[in-house]
Amino acid sequence: MDRLTFLGTGDSMGVPRVYCDCEVCTEARTGGLNRRTRSSVLLECGGGQMIIDCGPTWGSQMERMRMRDLDHLLITHAHYDHIGGLPEYADLCRWRRKKGHVYAPAEVLQSLHGFFPWLENQLVYQEVDDGFSFGEWRIFPWRVCHGRNGFSYAYHFSKPGYQWVYCPDSIRLSPEEKRPLENLQLLILGTNFYKEEADPDTRSVYDIVEALQLVEEMNPERVFFTHLSHGIDLNESERYELPERCKLAHEGLRLVLC
Numbered sequence: 001m002d003r004l005t006f007l008g009t010g011d012s013m014g015v016p017r018v019y020c021d022c023e024v025c026t027e028a029r030t031g032g033l034n035r036r037t038r039s040s041v042l043l044e045c046g047g048g049q050m051i052i053d054c055g056p057t058w059g060s061q062m063e064r065m066r067m068r069d070l071d072h073l074l075i076t077h078a079h080y081d082h083i084g085g086l087p088e089y090a091d092l093c094r095w096r097r098k099k100g101h102v103y104a105p106a107e108v109l110q111s112l113h114g115f116f117p118w119l120e121n122q123l124v125y126q127e128v129d130d131g132f133s134f135g136e137w138r139i140f141p142w143r144v145c146h147g148r149n150g151f152s153y154a155y156h157f158s159k160p161g162y163q164w165v166y167c168p169d170s171i172r173l174s175p176e177e178k179r180p181l182e183n184l185q186l187l188i189l190g191t192n193f194y195k196e197e198a199d200p201d202t203r204s205v206y207d208i209v210e211a212l213q214l215v216e217e218m219n220p221e222r223v224f225f226t227h228l229s230h231g232i233d234l235n236e237s238e239r240y241e242l243p244e245r246c247k248l249a250h251e252g253l254r255l256v257l258c
Helices: 023-029 058-065 086-096 106-115 117-122 175-181 206-220 234-240
Strands: 002-008 042-044 048-052 073-074 100-106 125-128 132-134 138-143 151-159 162-167 184-190 224-225 247-249 254-257
Touching: 002 125, 042 058, 048 151, 058 086, 073 117, 086 100, 086 117, 100 106, 100 224, 106 117, 106 125, 117 125, 151 254, 162 175, 184 206, 206 224
Parallel strands: 048 073, 073 100, 100 125, 162 184, 184 224, 224 247
Antiparallel strands: 002 042, 002 254, 042 048, 132 138, 138 151, 151 162
């Protein structure tokens, strides 16, 4: 049985914010439902275990899952909240006397080499621009608009009878960028706020209002919103009036992929 577990569902800063005393951050400090580490998921299938993204809270996510080893990492883009845990992962590989496998498109791997050139003593970088297989899944990356922050990659996973997409950092997708979102059984999409009021030119991730428009257009069977800021309160999820197929992800949530 293939499973997907949300290890982290927070935005780039996580929740709580150190400086913030809002209701969401205050509740998160008690270890409540709103406590969120950087966005990441764990795929478990016939190919083994693979984590998507490795942010600075990767170690605590591994501890929470009681995982002591990992062979495969898939990276969406080279921003700190998605790669800040790579030195810690490389240290795991060093102590385990093995090479870890890190998969990403070539331009992402080039950035990783520039940021962390020493990690290649412990990590094997594998380009996946043309797609690759993991277990029964065929996985393809495609470049998506990340607004003010440039670009990210999303990943399309498929096997007979099931297709799903992981897209944590995107906004204003073009028609071409939307095409892999057709005919999905599951979409995991990043949404920082319910309705973000910031200048559009400064933004980099969908808000929920915009995401619901995308969902209506692309019509996936199930949707989970992740990459949630302290502007989202999981204890008051009914206030967002989400359609039945759309849910707010929380850390530890496990889905069966079938």
